Amino acid sequence: MTQKWRKGNSITSGWDYTVKHPIVAMVYTYVAFGSDYRRFYTDLADVRGLVDGAEVLDIPCGGGAVFPPLAGTTPKRYIGADVSPAMLALAAKEAEKSAIANLELLERDVVTLPYDAEFDLCLSYMGLHCMPDPAGAIAAVGRALRPGGVLRGSTVITGKGRKNDLFVSLWQRRGIFADVYPENELREWLRAAGLEQITINCSGAIAYFSATKPGRD
Template sequence: MVYTYVAFGSDYRRWYSDLAEVRTRVDGAEVLDIPCGGGAVFPQLSGAAPKRYVGADISPAMLALAAKEAQRSSIQNLELVERDVVAMPYDSEFDLCLSYMGLHCMPDPAAAIAAMARAVRPGGMVRGSTVLLGTGWRHDRFVALWQRRGIFTDVYPESSLRQWLQTAGLDDIQVELSGAIAYFRATKPGDVTE
């Protein structure tokens, strides 16, 4: 929490607040979590009863950590799969797609958002968080440091994030900044019953 505040000017409690809201949407839903990383979301959803919960990541090492976290967290109907976000086979299958702190590590975040939008059914939501550029000189210096270390790839300003969500066909776009971390959500047009 301290590092996140110093480097990115963000209060990590904002992430916990976002996940508390997500938890109210998970029971009975079909959820895609990509990249699920080491399962950081799982403890916040512990005991939730989704109809289906797919934790996907491109990294086998992250999936191994996620499997260990899944055992501790007891999320029902969880499956872990190795997937590249832009090559996902999913088409209108999920009610909710989560993508926390992953877009800035992807080589083509616009294509990733488009794939996430394709994966949710009409009325479904794409939500998550990402690091942005242009929120302050100190934050941008830490972003550059993480890029030099090969951890972040394409980091972009808020305007790009909004444009990609819109281009992916999503509406009701909401972006809230907490320092250099943006919490976003957007909905696929249409009625869930279509």
């Protein structure tokens, strides 16, 4: 799984194209997951207000799909990380257009993140369902957040309809998705990572989640 994304192929680049073209993304996610993908762009509009002056970790950043809605923001530090050099190359092109301040792109595996209580905000959109160890990924993000830090993201889940689950199975057979999980497991992983104020809102088989690391610096 990780090697497929690290190497890159027509499917991974195809997803990057899809998510950066809202009409295409809305058609695809409605057909595959019964989801209204306008929710993704609405979520990022909310995130924009959290970025200025913050230290931000975006993992997996993919091809930089979240950069355009955050264009022109001035975070104190913005780390965009991904296991895939191919996706990072696409992200670098997007970064040039978006002009997010203090943005650095790094090749990183989320479960081996070297960060400890360094970030105010972590973004993880549409990546957990492609990771072999999503619980470990959430735990690593929890460690990377400083007290009071916020995790925002989205992921494909199961249990939201037979047709949606069939699409998940198709992508699993093609080696693109890992072991996709139901909403209750996502909630438990967020809790196990020590995060609180957990909210999960689903649009079809795509769950949008938010959680906060307790305490304040």
